[in-house]
Amino acid sequence: MKSSPLNVAELKNINRHIILEKLRLCPLSRAELSVKTGLAKSSVTTLTNQMIDEGLLFEVGLAEKSNKAGRTRMLLGINGDFGYVIGINLHRTKISISATNIVGKILFEEIKPTSEFKNTSAAFDYIKGQISHQIKNAGLDRKKLLGIGVSAPGPLDCEKGIILTPPNFKLFNNFKIADELKAVFDCPVFLENEAVTLALYEHYCVEEQTNNTLFVTVSNGIGGALIKNGEVYRGSHGISGELGHITVDPNGEKCACGNRGCLEQYATLDALKRRFGFVGYEEMINGAIAGEEKPLLAMEFLIKTLGAALVCAVNLFDLDKIIISGEFDYKADWLTARLLEYIKSHSVICSMHSVEVLPSGQRGFTAHLAATLPALNGFFKKSLNFDFK
Amino acid sequence: MKSSPLNVAELKNINRHIILEKLRLCPLSRAELSVKTGLAKSSVTTLTNQMIDEGLLFEVGLAEKSNKAGRTRMLLGINGDFGYVIGINLHRTKISISATNIVGKILFEEIKPTSEFKNTSAAFDYIKGQISHQIKNAGLDRKKLLGIGVSAPGPLDCEKGIILTPPNFKLFNNFKIADELKAVFDCPVFLENEAVTLALYEHYCVEEQTNNTLFVTVSNGIGGALIKNGEVYRGSHGISGELGHITVDPNGEKCACGNRGCLEQYATLDALKRRFGFVGYEEMINGAIAGEEKPLLAMEFLIKTLGAALVCAVNLFDLDKIIISGEFDYKADWLTARLLEYIKSHSVICSMHSVEVLPSGQRGFTAHLAATLPALNGFFKKSLNFDFK
DNA sequence: TATAAATAGTTTTAAGCGTGAACTAATTAC
DNA sequence: GTAATTAGTTCACGCTTAAAACTATTTATA
Numbered sequence: 001m002k003s004s005p006l007n008v009a010e011l012k013n014i015n016r017h018i019i020l021e022k023l024r025l026c027p028l029s030r031a032e033l034s035v036k037t038g039l040a041k042s043s044v045t046t047l048t049n050q051m052i053d054e055g056l057l058f059e060v061g062l063a064e065k066s067n068k069a070g071r072t073r074m075l076l077g078i079n080g081d082f083g084y085v086i087g088i089n090l091h092r093t094k095i096s097i098s099a100t101n102i103v104g105k106i107l108f109e110e111i112k113p114t115s116e117f118k119n120t121s122a123a124f125d126y127i128k129g130q131i132s133h134q135i136k137n138a139g140l141d142r143k144k145l146l147g148i149g150v151s152a153p154g155p156l157d158c159e160k161g162i163i164l165t166p167p168n169f170k171l172f173n174n175f176k177i178a179d180e181l182k183a184v185f186d187c188p189v190f191l192e193n194e195a196v197t198l199a200l201y202e203h204y205c206v207e208e209q210t211n212n213t214l215f216v217t218v219s220n221g222i223g224g225a226l227i228k229n230g231e232v233y234r235g236s237h238g239i240s241g242e243l244g245h246i247t248v249d250p251n252g253e254k255c256a257c258g259n260r261g262c263l264e265q266y267a268t269l270d271a272l273k274r275r276f277g278f279v280g281y282e283e284m285i286n287g288a289i290a291g292e293e294k295p296l297l298a299m300e301f302l303i304k305t306l307g308a309a310l311v312c313a314v315n316l317f318d319l320d321k322i323i324i325s326g327e328f329d330y331k332a333d334w335l336t337a338r339l340l341e342y343i344k345s346h347s348v349i350c351s352m353h354s355v356e357v358l359p360s361g362q363r364g365f366t367a368h369l370a371a372t373l374p375a376l377n378g379f380f381k382k383s384l385n386f387d388f389k
Numbered sequence: 390m391k392s393s394p395l396n397v398a399e400l401k402n403i404n405r406h407i408i409l410e411k412l413r414l415c416p417l418s419r420a421e422l423s424v425k426t427g428l429a430k431s432s433v434t435t436l437t438n439q440m441i442d443e444g445l446l447f448e449v450g451l452a453e454k455s456n457k458a459g460r461t462r463m464l465l466g467i468n469g470d471f472g473y474v475i476g477i478n479l480h481r482t483k484i485s486i487s488a489t490n491i492v493g494k495i496l497f498e499e500i501k502p503t504s505e506f507k508n509t510s511a512a513f514d515y516i517k518g519q520i521s522h523q524i525k526n527a528g529l530d531r532k533k534l535l536g537i538g539v540s541a542p543g544p545l546d547c548e549k550g551i552i553l554t555p556p557n558f559k560l561f562n563n564f565k566i567a568d569e570l571k572a573v574f575d576c577p578v579f580l581e582n583e584a585v586t587l588a589l590y591e592h593y594c595v596e597e598q599t600n601n602t603l604f605v606t607v608s609n610g611i612g613g614a615l616i617k618n619g620e621v622y623r624g625s626h627g628i629s630g631e632l633g634h635i636t637v638d639p640n641g642e643k644c645a646c647g648n649r650g651c652l653e654q655y656a657t658l659d660a661l662k663r664r665f666g667f668v669g670y671e672e673m674i675n676g677a678i679a680g681e682e683k684p685l686l687a688m689e690f691l692i693k694t695l696g697a698a699l700v701c702a703v704n705l706f707d708l709d710k711i712i713i714s715g716e717f718d719y720k721a722d723w724l725t726a727r728l729l730e731y732i733k734s735h736s737v738i739c740s741m742h743s744v745e746v747l748p749s750g751q752r753g754f755t756a757h758l759a760a761t762l763p764a765l766n767g768f769f770k771k772s773l774n775f776d777f778k
Numbered sequence: 779t780a781t782a783a784a785t786a787g788t789t790t791t792a793a794g795c796g797t798g799a800a801c802t803a804a805t806t807a808c
Numbered sequence: 809g810t811a812a813t814t815a816g817t818t819c820a821c822g823c824t825t826a827a828a829a830c831t832a833t834t835t836a837t838a
Contacts, residue, residue, distance in 0.1 A: 038393055041797095070805055071815040224705070245704045404825085431825080435788095
């Protein structure tokens with residue numbers, strides 16, 4: 001109801017963030033910033049010098065001489081030491097805690113199996129204790145903690161920061177994790193599902209200019225995260241992207257969700273194992289690539305079911321990029337090429353423009369580090385959400 | 390690539406629009422505007438007085454006395470005479486042209502069958518001529534034309550304002566209607582599909598606070614428009630919401646889109662007629678309400694197929710409201726109640742929060758008038774799209 | 779009827795913003 | 809060594825919003 005109008009202070013804040021966003025990827029000179037942001041040279045000088053004084057930026061050094069006439073550019077970069085963010089990845093089998101500074105340098109990481117904790121308070125005590133301990137251990141300034149990101153299995157209430165009632169994950173049932181962490185560490189807390197954090201990774205570190213990307217993670221369930229022009233699309237309640245419950249076969253088995261023949265019953269590794277009797281995905285995909293009959297059958301089944309759901313998503317969201325992550329992200333080119341083929345021949349959208357299907361290809365980058373990204377994103381986007389209504 | 394940073398002029402513009410947006414629904418006093426917008430009283434005075442000078446606002450009159458101490462509020466309202474917008478609805482069978490002023494008062498409307506035009510230029514000449522003629526006829530000032538909205542059957546390139554290649558609609562094949570109209574009338578032109586314009590109607594004139602609403606129109610095809618917090622969700626290419634091609638039966642008939650068993654083959658009036666041999670929808674729905682066996686069977690078929698697609702949309706978009714418009718918007722309560730029931734028992738989302746299914750209930754308000762809304766929306770939202778990147 | 783209290787709206791003043799023009803700084807081409 | 813070119817700074821200016829003191833108008837109360 002109440003709006004957030006703009007005053008001059010917020011105006012400045014917004015322009016500062018526009019500069020920050022430009023510098024996130026690589027150092028730039030003041031002159032380049034002026035061109036790229038549209039701000040006057042003098043304004044860039046004022047703002048950047050203030051940010052340097054505050055320790056948020058620093059003068060990286062003179063750019064290489066360019067054979068062009070004129071003074072050499074002084075490159076400005078984001079000062080990683082300005083602050084750091086923490087990522088907590090709550091997984092069904094393990095809890096991980098990690099930290100990176102604002103330019104993504106890893107400061108610490110630690111993983112522990114969930115089996116070690118007998119109840120919520122034990123697990124949460126561990127989290128609190130470990131964060132404090134690691135901050136001290138790494139010699140970090142408590143005041144420079146800019147935010148905590150938490151990724152957890154859905155369903156979540158991202159806005160309120162509550163882990164609702166995830167199946168097979170009783171450890172944090174109905175847990176107000178954002179409030180709890182805020183109370184202890186006095187910093188912004190961002191709760192997201194794992195697909196969203198991985199999608200943010202793709203946006204932050206891999207992609208240049210994505211338009212409308214669906215990030216699909218396949219594990220126990222099948223999650224989807226939609227990123228539109230760098231923004232996470234959220235439904236009414238921050239849930240959205242429940243890809244796993246697209247109907248693949250209206251006459252299929254009953255699913256816990258109330259529907260029949262949901263994608264999750266067909267296109268997960270477990271489902272394929274059950275149906276086709278494989279042990280691991282490597283066996284399946286290698287066999288399929290080699291052209292063996294049985295593995296090919298299984299993969300065709302996967303392509304047909306997952307493909308059908310993706311066609312539905314492409315038609316509804318008008319996607320131009322789909323990124324596959326999770327269980328099937330191994331020798332994934334074979335799968336993605338065939339999924340693309342399926343989508344191309346089954347979607348109306350594809351008659352109008354092209355769609356890409358890509359493997360996430362970030363096996364070096366673990367999901368637990370991605371948990372830091374919502375906090376990083378929060379820092380970089382901070383105070384940009386002024387409201388029109 | 391290039392950003393649009395904020396300067397003080399744009400800042401003012403934004404705050405002016407925040408005020409305008411508040412006044413769109415009902416007159417308010419300066420004091421109330423101050424509270425609702427968050428702007429200081431003095432700022433509201435400055436801005437509103439300027440807008441009054443420009444003729445955009447006017448003093449409606451003193452509010453009714455309220456038994457409270459203090460000076461009586463002077464209500465401010467939007468001055469309808471400030472300007473007007475034109476809406477052109479290009480339908481397969483008819484072309485309509487209409488105009489309303491900025492507070493929605495109808496200034497003129499005219500409908501003509503498409504059969505009267507033998508080619509594109511004849512039809513477009515008619516449109517140009519009629520607009521000019523009607524503007525003159527109604528005694529309107531050409532300079533006060535604030536924008537033209539065009540609704541047309543998809544596929545469209547809304548951004549570039551091009552009608553692409555709609556099936557069964559050869560009259561405007563690959564027609565750059567926005568450019569053509571801009572050249573003649575020198576004002577902003579907004580091209581949208583009909584579902585979007587109707588959804589905007591729902592947002593502008595009916596709803597108070599919608600969050601995530603899917604607007605479904607059923608006619609020859611089945612279109613969907615998603616409105617999130619008053620913004621139309623657009624996919625990568627302004628298409629999105631291709632609800633009609635959600636797969637309902639993977640083993641169904643081949644569809645022109647390349648897929649099998651698309652919703653459009655089941656849940657349109659034509660499809661139901663083919664399958665169940667009815668003449669009109671009235672017959673079907675009245676029979677179903679009366680409990681007759683055959684009509685009930687047909688309606689159950691409709692509920693199951695349309696319901697399945699809606700479940701898919703609910704799961705993906707995390708909707709909280711679905712509005713049904715078009716062919717089935719007659720005695721629609723019966724249908725919407727049953728669709729809701731179906732969705733509730735088949736969607737994961739519904740286990741977390743409630744979803745509404747409503748008939749659009751705007752049969753008084755014709756689609757051709759809705760064509761004005763993109764232009765109106767453009768006027769009210771103007772210059773609010775500053776870019777972070 | 780007078781007065782206090784409350785609310786609406788205006789005026790004045792101040793602090794802060796981005797900008798453009800004029801400036802200095804540093805480099806290359808000739 | 810000089811001119812041309814690019815990078816970056818300084819400063820006056822016009823603009824913004826906001827806070828405080830102000831006027832205007834109403835109700836409650838005595």
